[in-house]
Amino acid sequence: MSRSGSSGTSKFDAQILDRKPQNESIYYSTWSWSRSCSTCPQQGPVYKESARWNGDYWRDIDVSAGLGDGWKQARANVRSCEDQRFSPDDCSSMWSSSWINY
Numbered sequence: 001m002s003r004s005g006s007s008g009t010s011k012f013d014a015q016i017l018d019r020k021p022q023n024e025s026i027y028y029s030t031w032s033w034s035r036s037c038s039t040c041p042q043q044g045p046v047y048k049e050s051a052r053w054n055g056d057y058w059r060d061i062d063v064s065a066g067l068g069d070g071w072k073q074a075r076a077n078v079r080s081c082e083d084q085r086f087s088p089d090d091c092s093s094m095w096s097s098s099w100i101n102y
Helices: none
Strands: 002-004 007-016 026-035 043-049 059-067 073-082
Touching: none
Parallel strands: none
Antiparallel strands: 002 007, 007 059, 026 043, 026 073
């Protein structure tokens, strides 16, 4: 987490890999939430998708979400998916962070 003035940005880094590339692109999806205290209502989810890419190499991903004034906690869910034509996308299980204070 980082903070600029009264607003904040939640950030995390990860790596993903397409272990069986077959000309379908991969991407990752994130859902993020924020709140001002542990018993306060949460804001979100804010949903984002990355750009698509193809290749059998590790890719570093940087995920960030802006947080409003007064928000002091954030968490995120992330999953990677393969963009498949004419059928539902094949996705990994979802990774969920715990609430993080900043």
